[in-house]
Amino acid sequence: MSLGLLIRNLIYWLGVAVLTPLCFAGMFVFCWLPRRKRHIFGQTWAVSLLWLLEHVVGLRYRVVGAGNIPAVPSIICSKHQSGWETLALQKIFPPQIYVAKRELLWIPLFGWGLWLTNAIMINRSDRANANRQMLEQGLARKELGFWITVFPEGTRVRPGAPGKYKLGAARMAKQLDMPLVPVAHNAGEFWPRNAFFKHPGEITVVIGEPILPEAETGPEGLMKQAEAWIEARQREIGGVGPYADPKERAARRACVQPA
Template sequence: MILLKNLLYWLCVSIFTVFHFMYVAVSLLFGVKVANRACTQWALTLVWLLEHIIGLKYEVKGLENIPDEPVVICCKHQSGWETLILQKFFRPIVFVAKKELFKIPFFGWGLKLAGTIGIDRKDRLGASRQLLEVGGLRKKQGFSIAIFPEGTRIKPGLRGRYKLGGARIANTLEMPIVPVALNSGEFWPKNSFMKYPGTISVVVGKPINPVGQGPEAVMQQVETWIEGQQRLIEGRGPFANKPVAAEQDERTGS
C-alpha cells in the first residue's frame, strides 16, 4: 500500500511540476518576488500531496519566534521536506544551494527563477563572495535567506560539521539568525524514492542577534540550540537512528 501511495504521489508531482513550471516562467516577467511566490505555491502543493496521499503530516512549535523582518534561517537538513515546508513559515524566502542543482530539469530551473543563491562549493572564496553579494541584494528585496549549516543532508541521530556561511551572512548584513530543528529524515530517508506516513516535528528557535559577535561564536550558539532540540524530538519515525551513545556525533560533514 505504501508503494502504491508513493507511485501516486510521484505521478501527481511530475504532472503538476511540468504544468506549473510554465506558470513560474511567465511570472518572472513581473519580477523575482512574483516568481518566488509561484515557486512557493509549487512547494506547498507538494506538502499537501505528502499529507493527503502519503499521510506525512507535521507539527510545529515556536512560530511566534519568527520576527517580522528578513532573517537568516539555519535549519537542520535531513531530507528534501524542509526545502518545502520552510517556504510556508518564512515568506518570502530564498535558499542557498549548490549551483549544480540549477541543471535539474524543471526543479532546478524553478530554483534559479525563484532567486536561489547558487554557489560553487569547490570555490570557497568565490562562494563566500557570492553569498554576501547576492545575499545583500535579496535582503534589500525583502527575502529571508535559508541555509543548511551542515552543508548536506545528515542522517537522523548524527551531526555534521557546522560551517560558518550562515553566521557570516548574518554578521555582515546584520540579520538575526533563526535556528530550526526537525526530524524529517526519520520519515523521508536520504536519497529514497519512498516517503513514509507519520508526523514530523519542527521546532523554531528564538532569533540570535549576531551584532558584536564573531561568526564562530554565533554559529556555536546555533549548533548548541539545534542539537539540543534534536535530542528532544528524535526517535519518533520508522527510520530513526538509535545511537550507541547519547553524545556520539558524526563530524565528517558529508
C-alpha cells in the first residue's frame, strides 16, 4: 500500500462523510415530494461518490452493451461482488429501486434512505412471505415507472467464486411481465468485500440482451439463462484487478502469452 493510495482513499472517505449526511438530510427534508423526485438525492449521492472514485482514487469503469438497455422498466439482474455496483447501476440505468434484506434498514442514514426511496425490503428468513412481498411491491414500483435491481446471489461473492442464484428476480420478471437484463462486472477485483481501500484501475461492466419472460419458460429457465450468461462473461472479464481470483488471473496471462 503506497502512501499516495492511502491519501487518495482517505480523501474519498472524507467525501463520503460529507456527502452522505447532506444528501440523506435533503431526502428527509423533502420526503413530501413524489417518489420519483426523492430519488434525485440518492442518485446525486451515488454519482458524486463515483466521481470521487474515478478522479481521486483512479477507479474508472467502462460499459459494454449499453445498447441492450430496454426502453421499458425491467429487472436488472446483476452480479454482486462489492459496494461499487450499488452506486454505478444508479448511473448506468434509469431510475430504479433495490430489493434488499430488511436488516439494512437499521444502518443509520443509508438504511433510512432505502426506506424513503421505496426499496423492496424483505425478510430472508421468511422465504414464503419474502417472495410475496417482492411480487406485490414490485408491481407497485413497476406501475410508478421504476426499474427493479436484484442481486440474485443474495450477498456479495468474491471474484472467481460462483454464488447460488435464487429465483426471486426471475419470478418477478415472469409474473410482472418485465424483461430480465443480466449484468456482469469485475468490481470485486478492485473493491473487495468489506474493504476500506479501493484500488485504481478499470472496472468492466457488461450488459446483456434482455431475456424476455416467454410463456413456455418458467422462473427456473429464466434464471438458468441469466446465470449462464453472467458467469460466462465473468470468466471473460475477470483476472485483471489486484484482488482477482488467482485461477482467472493465470488464465488471462496464458491468453496473452506470445505464440
